[in-house]
Amino acid sequence: MSHLRYLCDMSVTRDKLIEAAVVALNQDESATIEQIATMAGVTRRTVHRYFNDRNTLVQECKQTMLQVCNLKMTQAYQSSQQPAIQLENMFYAALEVGIQYSFVKKLFKRNQYTNLVNNQERAYDDVKANWFKLVEILQQQGAIDKKLSIPWIYNLFGGMVDIAIEAQQAGDVARNDIKSFSWTSFKGSIGLQ
């Protein structure tokens, strides 16, 4: 056990593969192993060495992404006591884990109410419940446009992250501007003071 991982350490490649798979699957949910391997800069055979089959890889992506998002979002939620600040920090957290967040969102969009309820998924429900509470409070205070429904605002929140990702991938919006642009736009879209 070294204090620093080797560059060719297996766990590094493993993480790299999951990361590449998330990017590929986020853009094309039927992406082939070949495409994922190419994106990760390895051979298809290497992917098969780390994951028995395609489904295993996909499942690992789901678990890992859920874990990452739950952690980041929970930290953001606990970063303050003021709903407006909490919401803003949760937005930034979602932006930071952009593609992961988008992946998790799609995950729950498709398999809604499967019987695959595990700890991570329950934790995600908690995160979502906390988010809903925040928006409810802000709306009751009149800080958020009362004409908009909370489910709509939830869709907006996730959708704005996707817009930020797309803008970044398209490359036509300066990378440094994206964070401020997207928060400004999200704030405006819900009429937040």
Next chain:
Amino acid sequence: MSHLRYLCDMSVTRDKLIEAAVVALNQDESATIEQIATMAGVTRRTVHRYFNDRNTLVQECKQTMLQVCNLKMTQAYQSSQQPAIQLENMFYAALEVGIQYSFVKKLFKRNQYTNLVNNQERAYDDVKANWFKLVEILQQQGAIDKKLSIPWIYNLFGGMVDIAIEAQQAGDVARNDIKSFSWTSFKGSIGLQ
């Protein structure tokens, strides 16, 4: 030639297949012919009767969707002389052809600058150019937040359509609310007075 098309008229089935393919491909760009057929409520064999191969079907989807979007967006652009009204009507037009618009957007996101430049694609460039002019005018007038860049606003415009589609598909936002919610939110997101 009857004034009313038969229910089993070929062109009806053909249109139905294209429509189903657009929905399927919009959600999974690698959707199989089987999935598309299922979505259209026909057999895979039927799809093959109308389109020689998968690529032909995809190409036809692109052409048809481009045509539909160009028409609707151009009509909306020409519906007024006031930039703010024109923009609003273009937004509604994009919403009306929601999935088609989203499809076309993805189309141009991937194959940017291919050599497949045909009439429809040139027309799309015109539509886009007109849209840009509107936003530029509004921003110079101070009617739109000057801190936001126009490419960002363009991404927002298309992204808001996607959010509306998702909200509708998820079913957690009342169908009648979606039009007003999304315009309200888009307006707010760009700081439009």
Next chain:
DNA sequence: AATAAATGTCACATTTATGAGTCATTTGCG
């Protein structure tokens, strides 16, 4: 330089997707 780990290359079996032919059945119409 020697060693071990990690990855690449090739070869092959299995599965899945695609495209197309044939014939029976359904559907809308006169």
Next chain:
DNA sequence: CGCAAATGACTCATAAATGTGACATTTATT
């Protein structure tokens, strides 16, 4: 009803994607 168009059900051939094994090559560590 009876006709003709449209579709479904079944079939097969080919192509693409997946999963594995054996071995060569590269890479990092000692």
